[in-house]
Amino acid sequence: AAGISGAPAPFDKGGVKLALVSYLSAGDFFQAYQAGAEAQAKALGADLRIFPGRQNAAEQREQILQAINLGVQAIIVDHGLPESLSDVVQQALDKGIKVVAFDVNLNNPKITQIEQSDHKLAESALNQALKDNGAAFKAGYVYVAGFAPLDRRNEVWDKVKAANPGIVEAARFGVVSDTTATSTADQAKAALRANPDISVVFAPYDEFARGVKLAAVDLGIADKLKIYSADISTADIQEIVEPGSPWVATAATNPAVVGAVSIRAAALQIAGETLPQTIVVEPVLVTQQQLRDAGVTTIEDLAKKIPAFSTSAAATATWIPLAAF
Ligand code: SR1
Numbered sequence: 001a002a003g004i005s006g007a008p009a010p011f012d013k014g015g016v017k018l019a020l021v022s023y024l025s026a027g028d029f030f031q032a033y034q035a036g037a038e039a040q041a042k043a044l045g046a047d048l049r050i051f052p053g054r055q056n057a058a059e060q061r062e063q064i065l066q067a068i069n070l071g072v073q074a075i076i077v078d079h080g081l082p083e084s085l086s087d088v089v090q091q092a093l094d095k096g097i098k099v100v101a102f103d104v105n106l107n108n109p110k111i112t113q114i115e116q117s118d119h120k121l122a123e124s125a126l127n128q129a130l131k132d133n134g135a136a137f138k139a140g141y142v143y144v145a146g147f148a149p150l151d152r153r154n155e156v157w158d159k160v161k162a163a164n165p166g167i168v169e170a171a172r173f174g175v176v177s178d179t180t181a182t183s184t185a186d187q188a189k190a191a192l193r194a195n196p197d198i199s200v201v202f203a204p205y206d207e208f209a210r211g212v213k214l215a216a217v218d219l220g221i222a223d224k225l226k227i228y229s230a231d232i233s234t235a236d237i238q239e240i241v242e243p244g245s246p247w248v249a250t251a252a253t254n255p256a257v258v259g260a261v262s263i264r265a266a267a268l269q270i271a272g273e274t275l276p277q278t279i280v281v282e283p284v285l286v287t288q289q290q291l292r293d294a295g296v297t298t299i300e301d302l303a304k305k306i307p308a309f310s311t312s313a314a315a316t317a318t319w320i321p322l323a324a325f
Pocket of ligand 1: 116147150205230
């Protein structure tokens with residue numbers, strides 16, 4: 001690939017090799033994240049090797065070792081289980097390979113951590129839930145422990161419950177797999193049948209929200225339930241705005257932007273720049289009402305209405321051409 005005129009080495013000459021090693025690939029968020037990473041790598045003239053995530057910790061370890069053997073200059077680790085990654089990531093660092101982590105706490109000062117502001121994301125979704133429903137309701141909560149973003153969002157859920165004793169968590173469920181939405185739907189159906197007084201579900205991952213919506217529609221209770229989530233995609237927007245949808249608000253970043261920020265952070269490190277330990281991409285709250293009022297039906301429409309949604313100033317430099325979304 002061609003180099004970038006005026007860029008620091010090695011980007012002036014081109015041919016920089018990067019690897020993106022994911023734990024999860026299924027679902028809109030991860031596909032858009034990957035597309036953003038690919039677009040930013042292309043804009044940088046870098047070769048990006050993507051290793052597909054299959055929720056398999058052993059395979060992700062193996063893929064990191066493969067990336068090391070390919071001679072990449074940086075590895076972006078996207079989600080995963082810290083305990084199964086720290087030694088192979090250390091091997092990469094020992095070979096002079098830069099490492100950037102998205103949504104997995106690798107607890108190493110040499111590794112820049114990218115995250116959405118998960119606390120803010122959960123706070124905005126839950127503030128909307130309190131605004132719409134008051135401070136006393138029976139809730140369903142979708143959570144799987146062990147994923148850094150979900151654990152951070154869970155801290156906020158615990159705080160909101162402690163501050164509002166009228167919120168009663170009547171059921172907790174959730175599964176993360178390559179069929180997250182349908183598997184969560186099965187669990188949601190059982191939970192909603194057993195707790196017909198649940199009126200609010202906090203489902204802070206769009207695949208969770210999709211599953212709960214599916215369950216509510218199948219049970220014929222969509223008009224009695226309100227779902228508050230995280231993440232957004234064109235498919236999500238269409239599910240949110242459809243008539244009678246119980247999915248009323250979501251707090252989200254543009255995952256393509258997060259993918260691009262991850263690549264830029266890796267590029268800056270390769271170019272020898274010192275980065276902050278943590279780089280945060282800020283989310284925005286999007287409600288069903290706003291989407292319907294503005295006639296938004298796609299992510300592209302949303303980016304036109306909220307310019308901040310299609311770009312981030314994080315990990316930028318004058319020599320880095322920004323990927324366009
Ligand atoms: C299983 S973790 C899923 C979350 O990862 C990203 O942070 C997305 O926001 C998604 O909600």
